[in-house]
Amino acid sequence: MSTERPDSAVPPTAESCSAPSRRTFIATTTALGGVVVAGGMVAAPPPLGAEKAVAAGAPPGGSVSLTVNGVRHTVTIDNRTSLLDLLREHLDLTGSKKGCNAGACGACTVLVDGRRVNSCLTLAVRLEGAEVTTIEGLEKGDRLHPLQQAFIDQDAFQCGFCTPGQIVSGVGCIQEGHTGSPEEIREWMSGNLCRCGCYVKIVRAVEQTAERK
Amino acid sequence: MHPFTYTKATDTREALNAGRRGGRYIAGGTTLVDLMRETVEHPGTLVDISALPLREVTVTMSGGLRVGALVRMAEAAAHPKVRALYPVISQALELSASAQLRNMASIGGNIMQRTRCTYFRDVTADCNKREPGTGCAALHGYNRSHAILGTSDSCVATHPSDLAVALAALEATVHLLGPDGERTVPFADFLLQPGNTPNREQDLKPGELITAVQIPAHPRPLKSGYLKVRDRQSYEFALTSAAVALHIRGGVIREAKVAVGGVGTVPWKLPAVEQALVGERPSDRLWAEAVGHAADGARPLTHNRFKTELLKRTVERQLSTIGGTA
Numbered sequence: 001m002s003t004e005r006p007d008s009a010v011p012p013t014a015e016s017c018s019a020p021s022r023r024t025f026i027a028t029t030t031a032l033g034g035v036v037v038a039g040g041m042v043a044a045p046p047p048l049g050a051e052k053a054v055a056a057g058a059p060p061g062g063s064v065s066l067t068v069n070g071v072r073h074t075v076t077i078d079n080r081t082s083l084l085d086l087l088r089e090h091l092d093l094t095g096s097k098k099g100c101n102a103g104a105c106g107a108c109t110v111l112v113d114g115r116r117v118n119s120c121l122t123l124a125v126r127l128e129g130a131e132v133t134t135i136e137g138l139e140k141g142d143r144l145h146p147l148q149q150a151f152i153d154q155d156a157f158q159c160g161f162c163t164p165g166q167i168v169s170g171v172g173c174i175q176e177g178h179t180g181s182p183e184e185i186r187e188w189m190s191g192n193l194c195r196c197g198c199y200v201k202i203v204r205a206v207e208q209t210a211e212r213k
Numbered sequence: 214m215h216p217f218t219y220t221k222a223t224d225t226r227e228a229l230n231a232g233r234r235g236g237r238y239i240a241g242g243t244t245l246v247d248l249m250r251e252t253v254e255h256p257g258t259l260v261d262i263s264a265l266p267l268r269e270v271t272v273t274m275s276g277g278l279r280v281g282a283l284v285r286m287a288e289a290a291a292h293p294k295v296r297a298l299y300p301v302i303s304q305a306l307e308l309s310a311s312a313q314l315r316n317m318a319s320i321g322g323n324i325m326q327r328t329r330c331t332y333f334r335d336v337t338a339d340c341n342k343r344e345p346g347t348g349c350a351a352l353h354g355y356n357r358s359h360a361i362l363g364t365s366d367s368c369v370a371t372h373p374s375d376l377a378v379a380l381a382a383l384e385a386t387v388h389l390l391g392p393d394g395e396r397t398v399p400f401a402d403f404l405l406q407p408g409n410t411p412n413r414e415q416d417l418k419p420g421e422l423i424t425a426v427q428i429p430a431h432p433r434p435l436k437s438g439y440l441k442v443r444d445r446q447s448y449e450f451a452l453t454s455a456a457v458a459l460h461i462r463g464g465v466i467r468e469a470k471v472a473v474g475g476v477g478t479v480p481w482k483l484p485a486v487e488q489a490l491v492g493e494r495p496s497d498r499l500w501a502e503a504v505g506h507a508a509d510g511a512r513p514l515t516h517n518r519f520k521t522e523l524l525k526r527t528v529e530r531q532l533s534t535i536g537g538t539a
Contacts, residue, residue, distance in 0.1 A: 059216035079219045079259075082246075102247050103314060115287075115316040121246045122317070125219050126239075126261055169313065176312070190447035191311025 066127045068093065069137025075124075083119035083127060084108045087134060095135035095164045099193075106192035109165040109172070110134045116172030118191075135164035138171065146212060147171055150205035158196035166192045170206045179210035214250050221261040225390065225422070228262050232420035233392050236260035240283055241318035243310075244326040252336055253327075253343055267321070267424055270294060276430035279388075282321030282423040286376070287312070289320055299428060301437035301456050305379040308441045311448050321423035324377050324387070324404070325415065328370035329450055330359065341367045342411040357516035358452065361524075363478035364512055368411030371475060372404060373450050378474035379439055381482050382456035385428045391421035400426070404479040411478075432460045432468055440531040442475070442523060451475030453523045455531040459490070466490045466536065473507070476524050483507055486528060495536040504529045 061081075065074040068091060075090055084101075087093040087110070099107035101120045108120040111133040138145035147170050150156070157163040169192045173179060178188035185203045194202065220236065222228035232238060237256035239245055240263060248254040267281040270292045278298055280289055289295055290306035309315065309323075318326075332338040332350040339348035351359050351369050359369045377400075385400040403416050437458035443449040453475045460468035469490035471483045489503040504525040511521050 060218040062219060079217055080214045101250065103243055106311065106313060109313055116313050117317050118243070118313045121243050121314075123219075123239075123242060123246060123259075126221070126242075126263070128221075172316075173312065178312075187447050188312050191313045 062125050064125050064128050066124075066130045066132060068132045069134060077124055079123065079125050081124045083110065083112070083122040083124045083132065086124040087119065087132075093134050093136050096168075097161055097164060099162065099165075104193075105162070105165075106169055107162050107165040109169040109192065111168060111172060114175070116169050133168070135168055138167065145171065147174070147205065147209040150208045151202075154201045154205040154208065156198050156201040156205040157194075158198060162192060162194045162196075166194065166202055170202070170209070173206060174210045174213060179206060182207065185210075215252060215255040217249075217256055218258045219261065220258065221264060223264055225265055228260055228265060228422060229390065229392060229420055231258065231260040232422060234258075235419075238262050238422060240322040241285070241314075242322075243314050243318045244322065248327065248334070251334055253334055262422065272298075273427065273430070276433075278428045279425050280320050280427075281425050282319060284320050286310070286315040286318045286320065286323060290315065298435075299379070299383065299437060299458075301379045301382065301439050301458055302376065302428070304439040305375040305441075305454075305456060308439060309375045320376070320426060323374050324380070324426070325423070326374055327414070329373045330370035331355075333370060342370060342407070342414075345410070345412045352514070355516060356514040358450070358475075359514055359517055360478045361476050361508070361511040361513045361517060361520050362481050363406045365407045365409065365411070365478075367409055368407035368478065369514060370407070370411070370478060371450075372477065372479050374480070375439065375441060375451065375454060375474060377404065378454055378472050378480040379456040380426060380428070381480035382458055382470045382472035383428050383431065383437075384470065385426050387423060388425040388427060389417070389421045390424045391418050393418070395424075397427075400480075401482060406478050431458065431470070432462075434462075435460050435468075436535050437470075438531065438535050440527055440534065442527050453520060453527040455528045457528070457531045457535045459495075459532075459536050461495065461536065464494055466493055466495065471528065471532075473524055473528060476508075476511075476520050483528070485509060490532070490536075495538060497533065497538050500529045500532040500536065503532065 059078050061078045063076045084096055084098055087096050096110055096119055097107035099105035103118045103121040108118055109116050110119045113131050147167050151167060173188045179185050182203050185206050220231055222231060236258040239259045239261055245254060267283040269281045270284055271279045272294055273279055286306050290303045296303045330351055333340050333342050338350040341349050349368055360371045380400045387398045387400055387403045389396050398416050405414055435458055439456050441451045441454040443452050451474050456472045458470040459466055469487040471486045473481045485506040486503050493499050507525045507528050508521045513521055
């Protein structure tokens with residue numbers, strides 16, 4: 001894999017370290033079947049998806065150049081790699097979440113060429129020349145996107161897992177102009193599930209942002 | 214997901230060549246990628262057709278509508294001509310899936326989408342559609358969402374598309390291009406009932422590609438709309454649905470087009486209901502009488518007996534919505 005960003009040229013690993021990040025900790029313990037290992041002294045397998053673990057030999061792949069949050073990347077990937085896995089496992093953009101991995105929950109929502117889509121159902125190898133915007137690409141400098149701020153103002157999340165997908169989807173919903181009423185927002189945001197049940201406040205956050213636009 | 218090779222066709226000829234060699238076409242990919250991940254589908258080669266020039270919506274010479282196979286669901290639903298001429302199509306599309314999926318999925322792919330039968334999607338279950346000859350786990354399994362019309366002992370899975378119900382009602386045609394040239398298939402003949410070969414779902418020859426769907430001109434004014442009944446209000450497949458189009462002139466119904474979804478192995482046209490409406494004046498009594506034969510031939514399963522009555526009420530409600538009670 002090559003990229004213009006030297007910091008993302010190295011694939012992620014989960015080699016045990018004395019101070020594991022939340023993410024590597026979760027990846028490590030998950031890879032060990034959920035058993036929590038104190039001390040972090042066990043050499044864990046890398047947190048690769050099952051799909052890649054199966055890929056012994058040289059599964060068919062290809063090179064694709066795409067722009068993510070304004071940065072051009074050229075990557076060589078297995079054809080099976082979803083955009084979501086490209087973002088999370090190759091580019092270390094872990095804001096987009098893997099919920100259902102089947103297009104049913106919306107936690108992976110990103111914008112591709114301005115349209116909100118499920119990145120879990122998007123094969124990355126198809127994205128030659130595409131412009132992708134993730135939750136990490138919404139803020140301008142140190143200023144949050146107005147919808148990000150609105151989620152804070154409205155207290156529109158609890159656990160936060162669905163929030164990146166909700167916000168990116170909300171940006172798409174506002175761009176599409178489907179914010180005429182709370183009912184319309186609910187219908188056009190129905191592709192994003194929230195297990196904590198923050199829907200009322202999510203609708204308010206989208207409404208607030210659409211009104212100020 | 215099984216490994217596969219990937220090729221992107223730059224023109225139609227290239228796509229057909231790859232298709233003839235056994236490549237599987239991919240457009241929006243929302244069904245195919247999902248099923249590949251579940252290993253229900255395992256194509257050796259994907260042929261990306263997204264660069265082909267099949268993205269136009271045009272009004273035909275006769276006043277009908279031709280929608281290119283690669284037009285996205287969201288684009289077709291929002292298209293001014295579709296909204297103006299065939300609200301039933303716009304509504305069927307906007308009541309389908311989610312905004313994200315509608316931004317990805319294509320019109321051609323929508324009618325090619327495969328059943329949501331959970332046994333079909335579970336590779337450990339018996340399924341004649343997925344593995345011919347293994348049996349049908351749904352027949353005596355949990356079959357609340359399954360079909361009551363057009364079923365066989367081999368398969369009771371519903372066709373999940375809402376768009377297909379609207380296209381069936383409007384008597385659309387499917388335009389195909391293959392190694393042997395172009396052909397046009399009436400929508401009613403394109404999707405196949407399971408019979409003994411539920412694995413065969415469309416009238417498609419090897420390597421054939423959908424280029425467009427075409428909706429014929431209907432007498433104007435034409436009022437049309439789509440009603441979808443489901444377990445939750447949004448982002449769910451239909452338990453029952455009804456596509457209705459009525460041409461009413463001089464207070465009399467001159468033409469009636471009715472099809473239902475969620476109940477058939479294919480979108481189910483209701484000619485008996487249509488015939489009961491033509492020549493009559495709209496009234497609540499007419500709607501109630503007309504749906505009397507809506508579920509004729511139904512074969513309910515253990516858990517979906519409710520669909521027979523729900524189907525009739527869905528059609529009656531939608532007839533009333535579109536036809537009024539003047």
